[in-house]
Amino acid sequence: MDNVSDILDPQCIILDLNARKKEEAIRELVGLFKDAGKISKVEECVASILEREKISTTGIGHGIAIPHRLIAGVNEIMMAVGRKGKGVAFDSIDNKPAHLIFLIIGPSGRHNEYLKILSKLSRLLSDRTFFEALMKVEDVNEVLSLIIEKESQYQPSV
Secondary structure (H helix, E strand, C coil): CHHHHHHHEEEEECCCCCCCCCHHHHHHHHHHHHHHHCCCCCHHHHHHHHHHHHCCCCCEEEECCCEEEEEECCCCCCCCEEEEEEECCCCCCCCCCEEEEEEEEEECCCCCHHHHHHHHHHHCCHHHHHHHHHHHHHHHHHEEEEEEHHHHHHCCCC
């Protein structure tokens, strides 16, 4: 598992979040994992992520939030993506709403892989053109395609 695209299932992408606030967004994204059969304990997962948010916000600014947590009982590293045109109040460091939320969870003990994914995602999202493209897509599969395309630009040539 070397790429962000490896942990993203199109079933775990929502292009029009209902949420207006951080907890609602996290709950909605964790619900995608449950609906896709990836987790069973929604409340425990939500509580753990919110506990992490108390330490420091994962609203990194520029319309992006990356809530994340390693959680006992989770079987694999996975990501859900939510988009909200009007944005979600996420206590972001720039005090602006988050329009793209990338929720990453994984099993306890997989720190290295988890940190590698967080780092790669952050690098991808540092490109504003990429952010704008993600804001315009109309189909969940396009989100995955854009991520795969962007990742290929960072692959070392053989």
